[in-house]
Amino acid sequence: MYxxxxxxxLIVLFIVIYGIYKKVNVFDVFIEGVKEGLSMxxxxxxxxxxxxxxxxxxxxxxxxxxxTIYLKPLFDILKFPSEILPLAILxxxxxxxxxIMLNNILSTYGVDSYIGRVASxxxxxxxxxxxxxxxxxxxxxxxxxxxxxxxxLLSDLxxxxxxxxxxxxxx
Amino acid sequence: xxxxxxxxxVIVGILxxxxxxxxDIINTxxxxxxxxxxxxxxxxxxxxxxxxxxxxxxxxxxxxxxxSKKISPVIKILFPEIPKNHEALGLISSNIxxxxxxxxxxxxxxxLKAMKSMQSLNKNKDAASRSMxxxxxxxxxxxxxxxxxxxxxxxxxxxxxxxxxVLASIITTVLSCLFGLVLDRICYLIWRRKYVYS
Numbered sequence: 001m002y003x004x005x006x007x008x009x010l011i012v013l014f015i016v017i018y019g020i021y022k023k024v025n026v027f028d029v030f031i032e033g034v035k036e037g038l039s040m041x042x043x044x045x046x047x048x049x050x051x052x053x054x055x056x057x058x059x060x061x062x063x064x065x066x067x068t069i070y071l072k073p074l075f076d077i078l079k080f081p082s083e084i085l086p087l088a089i090l091x092x093x094x095x096x097x098x099x100i101m102l103n104n105i106l107s108t109y110g111v112d113s114y115i116g117r118v119a120s121x122x123x124x125x126x127x128x129x130x131x132x133x134x135x136x137x138x139x140x141x142x143x144x145x146x147x148x149x150x151x152x153l154l155s156d157l158x159x160x161x162x163x164x165x166x167x168x169x170x171x
Numbered sequence: 172x173x174x175x176x177x178x179x180x181v182i183v184g185i186l187x188x189x190x191x192x193x194x195d196i197i198n199t200x201x202x203x204x205x206x207x208x209x210x211x212x213x214x215x216x217x218x219x220x221x222x223x224x225x226x227x228x229x230x231x232x233x234x235x236x237x238x239s240k241k242i243s244p245v246i247k248i249l250f251p252e253i254p255k256n257h258e259a260l261g262l263i264s265s266n267i268x269x270x271x272x273x274x275x276x277x278x279x280x281x282x283l284k285a286m287k288s289m290q291s292l293n294k295n296k297d298a299a300s301r302s303m304x305x306x307x308x309x310x311x312x313x314x315x316x317x318x319x320x321x322x323x324x325x326x327x328x329x330x331x332x333x334x335x336x337v338l339a340s341i342i343t344t345v346l347s348c349l350f351g352l353v354l355d356r357i358c359y360l361i362w363r364r365k366y367v368y369s
Binding site: 016018040063066126129142152 | 212
């Protein structure tokens with residue numbers, strides 16, 4: 001936590017000092033970048049609105065929760081802890097809802113439980129694949145995403161499996 | 172493909188809510204999610220401006236070039252299509268560094284700039300280039316050294332040592348990222364021919 005608080009100011013400090021040292025008009029150049037940030041944000045707004053609307057409709061329909069209930073017997077056979085399942089499905093789709101899910105898991109099963117640790121590791125070591133794909137490709141108008149979704153989701157799956165193994169070895 | 176994913180979420184979500192009968196929630200959700208995207212943009216906007224401002228200083232002072240040269244041996248293996256000393260390499264490395272430090276918000280502006288820069292090298296503007304996909308695989312696998320958000324959630328829930336998952340998290344994220352990169356290479360080799368003439 002403390003290290004994280006130092007990192008950001010250090011990066012800012014380093015960039016500015018290095019800029020002054022190289023005789024860059026830091027203020028003017030900074031403003032230039034801010035302008036670019038403005039237009040870029042406006043440019044990605046349609047994509048963000050589109051992604052949020054469709055993802056939220058999907059999440060609020062409760063379909064994921066119901067799927068988890070139906071899949072539970074199957075995962076019990078595979079010895080996969082089905083408590084993780086809602087988080088595992090939500091993680092690639094929505095960052096904020098998977099954080100809420102993580103919080104539920106931590107308060108229900110305990111932070112230092114196997115389930116709690118696995119959930120923390122999953123949340124910490126993957127990102128919202130579908131959202132990132134939509135945002136990054138949408139921002140530059142890519143329509144054919146080729147094999148990217150396949151690779152992204154399979155590496156999310158690998159992350160879940162690896163975290164189950166790593167946590168059981170380390171703790 | 173983006174079209175299908177988007178439509179899939181909307182259609183399945185609405186049809187399913189009809190099926191189980193919670194149309195009230197969906198009804199309000201459609202409007203409220205559109206307005207919540209405004210809130211999201213408002214939180215993104217200042218961060219975006221701040222980081223692109225700082226990045227511009229880093230670019231003008233030559234810091235980005237130095238960074239891309241330092242990391243280039245590794246990046247070059249991952250992104251063989253990007254020419255040496257191209258701006259995209261510096262942006263990609265900045266994005267990866269920010270992600271590693273757990274500054275996801277700061278990583279996004281660099282990521283978007285990197286995509287734009289890779290798009291300028293892309294021959295078929297409609298289809299994702301090989302480098303873009305590799306870049307997204309690295310991003311979604313998100314190699315993070317300190318998962319700050321997770322640690323703070325563990326702290327709130329009363330963990331005796333909230334950061335004890337850091338090592339497990341690093342091992343997992345590195346292994347799954349490597350897995351993703353290998354898979355990315357394999358998929359590229361499989362589908363390479365199909366896209367040569369497209």
